[in-house]
Amino acid sequence: MAEAVVIGGGVGGMAAAIRLRAAGHDVMIVERNEVLGGKLAAQSIGDFTFDTGPSLLTLPEVFDDLLATAGTSLADVVEPVRLDPICRYRWGDGSSFDHRASAPDAVAEVDRLSPGSGPAFRAYLDHGRRVWEVSRRTFFAGPMESPVDLVRRMQGPSDLWAVDPLRSLDARARSHFADPRLVQWAGRYATYSGSSPYAAPATLACIPWIEQSSGAWYVRGGVAGLADALGKVVAGIGVEVRNATEVEAVRADDEAVRGVRLAGGETVDADVVVANVDATHLYADLLPDQQALRRVLRAPVSSSGFALLVGVEGRTDHLAHHNIAFSSDEAVEFADIFERRQPPGDPTLYVCASAVTDPSQAPEGCENWFVLVNVPPASAVDWDAEAEPYRDHLLERLARWGWDLGGRIRSIEVITPLDISKRYRAWQGSIYGTSSNGRRAAFLRPSNRGPRRGLYLVGGSSHPGGGLPLVAISGAIVAAMVEADLLHR
Ligand SMILES: Cc1cc2nc3c(=O)[nH]c(=O)nc-3n(C[C@H](O)[C@H](O)[C@H](O)COP(=O)(O)OP(=O)(O)OC[C@H]3O[C@@H](n4cnc5c(N)ncnc54)[C@H](O)[C@@H]3O)c2cc1C
Numbered sequence: 001m002a003e004a005v006v007i008g009g010g011v012g013g014m015a016a017a018i019r020l021r022a023a024g025h026d027v028m029i030v031e032r033n034e035v036l037g038g039k040l041a042a043q044s045i046g047d048f049t050f051d052t053g054p055s056l057l058t059l060p061e062v063f064d065d066l067l068a069t070a071g072t073s074l075a076d077v078v079e080p081v082r083l084d085p086i087c088r089y090r091w092g093d094g095s096s097f098d099h100r101a102s103a104p105d106a107v108a109e110v111d112r113l114s115p116g117s118g119p120a121f122r123a124y125l126d127h128g129r130r131v132w133e134v135s136r137r138t139f140f141a142g143p144m145e146s147p148v149d150l151v152r153r154m155q156g157p158s159d160l161w162a163v164d165p166l167r168s169l170d171a172r173a174r175s176h177f178a179d180p181r182l183v184q185w186a187g188r189y190a191t192y193s194g195s196s197p198y199a200a201p202a203t204l205a206c207i208p209w210i211e212q213s214s215g216a217w218y219v220r221g222g223v224a225g226l227a228d229a230l231g232k233v234v235a236g237i238g239v240e241v242r243n244a245t246e247v248e249a250v251r252a253d254d255e256a257v258r259g260v261r262l263a264g265g266e267t268v269d270a271d272v273v274v275a276n277v278d279a280t281h282l283y284a285d286l287l288p289d290q291q292a293l294r295r296v297l298r299a300p301v302s303s304s305g306f307a308l309l310v311g312v313e314g315r316t317d318h319l320a321h322h323n324i325a326f327s328s329d330e331a332v333e334f335a336d337i338f339e340r341r342q343p344p345g346d347p348t349l350y351v352c353a354s355a356v357t358d359p360s361q362a363p364e365g366c367e368n369w370f371v372l373v374n375v376p377p378a379s380a381v382d383w384d385a386e387a388e389p390y391r392d393h394l395l396e397r398l399a400r401w402g403w404d405l406g407g408r409i410r411s412i413e414v415i416t417p418l419d420i421s422k423r424y425r426a427w428q429g430s431i432y433g434t435s436s437n438g439r440r441a442a443f444l445r446p447s448n449r450g451p452r453r454g455l456y457l458v459g460g461s462s463h464p465g466g467g468l469p470l471v472a473i474s475g476a477i478v479a480a481m482v483e484a485d486l487l488h489r
Helices: 011-022 060-068 103-113 118-137 147-153 157-163 169-176 180-193 202-214 225-236 279-286 290-298 330-338 383-400 417-424 468-488
Strands: 003-007 026-030 042-045 048-051 080-082 087-090 096-099 217-219 240-242 247-252 257-262 267-269 272-275 304-312 322-325 349-352 367-375 409-415 455-457
Touching (some): 003 011, 003 257, 011 026, 011 060, 011 225, 042 304, 042 409, 048 367, 096 103, 103 118, 103 180, 103 202, 118 169, 118 202, 169 202, 180 202, 225 240, 257 272, 272 468, 279 290, 304 383, 349 383, 367 383, 383 409, 383 417
Parallel strands (some): 026 240
Antiparallel strands (some): 042 048, 080 217, 247 257, 257 267, 304 409, 322 349, 349 367
């Protein structure tokens, strides 16, 4: 059995560690932060608690599948709560749409918002189902070392058409919906991979179906509780965990990895090294490799995020757990983020107030507002100078939506792209690692296999990309590759 070291204890790293340990290997996770979880994290400010990374869990079955390898299940280790509505969407003209958890209710809500659009919404979900059925057994079913991998897993040309990779998500949405509000709603799902609806492939049309069919979930006590739970599982099955320990280098000769060197000089021998760190960090610092680094930098980086953590006095009428207030012009908003590379002046505001579902997250009668907007990669903006003015700008925008928090703020902090970059060593403060922008994005993502024998990449910057379920799938793909490679040695 191999000795394996996982560098980084994000969700992808823990998923790989659990599977490798379940397969009988000796596994060590080395994480530079005090706690495991990476971006899946929480912050307490006074009596308010905020999920500072993921606030929405989708595809819980991916975690059931992972946890089954350790003899447990998601519901055994956390309390998942299915949300209804999934999200409350608002537009500047005063209209709103509750995306309800049951499909018939959601269709009825769409018909109320936009009379006659219900069937198009139903058809869009059905289309998403077909995309997902094909994607899960092709794109998500294994590594993507070349397009041939994908083609080999397809059953025929109809599969290729089904995943609709050539047109943009926006174009697909326009072909379904006459109402521009529904086009904007459908395009928003591009941001689930830090992308623009004008550049990301229409394959992402499967996400609304995924939310509709397997639910939008919260974890009671905070979504970050999933990180603690995975951490306990990891330790419980005998993975050795070294917290607050930085890996300084991957040790390797020309052929294979030999282990890692920790800050302070200690070395750990291993014949398998799984890097859960951003691929840029791996190839720039840990195992310097100019060629690999150049290839990584060709993959489009995901957008970053600017967040307000606001402890709010009192309760707000008509506030749901997840709320979206759409920008008045999404074309301008996405051009700001991806072309002009500036924080959008009129951003779509995402407000998560988990205290609506879970009173433990705020003092009695109060709300924990996590306000997130998509912004360009960290280096595009001088956030040391811009954080405060942009915070005030967002508070003004919130007030225009009728959410004047003015006299109700008990505490307020911000998270900038620089913070995301520093806390997790996330390249450019990217939320998701690599984005899906461009037809070749899926093929430009760094491979799960590194350039030396025994080196593997797991997590948001490699295949299949970012988001909690995807990085967990990435862990499964890597663990299967390790097994296959060891068999052939
Ligand atoms: C604001 C925000 C909101 C998000 N919202 C959602 C959401 O609602 N739903 C969703 O599914 N996803 C969401 N995501 C994305 C999701 O959080 C990520 O895709 C996922 O958690 C990334 O996991 P990962 O395995 O790639 O590792 P990461 O979380 O990136 O962890 C990598 C780990 O490696 C460690 N590390 C780095 N360098 C070293 C080193 N040299 N030595 C040791 N350790 C090192 C880091 O400290 C970190 O812990 C959000 C992310 C953010 C930031």
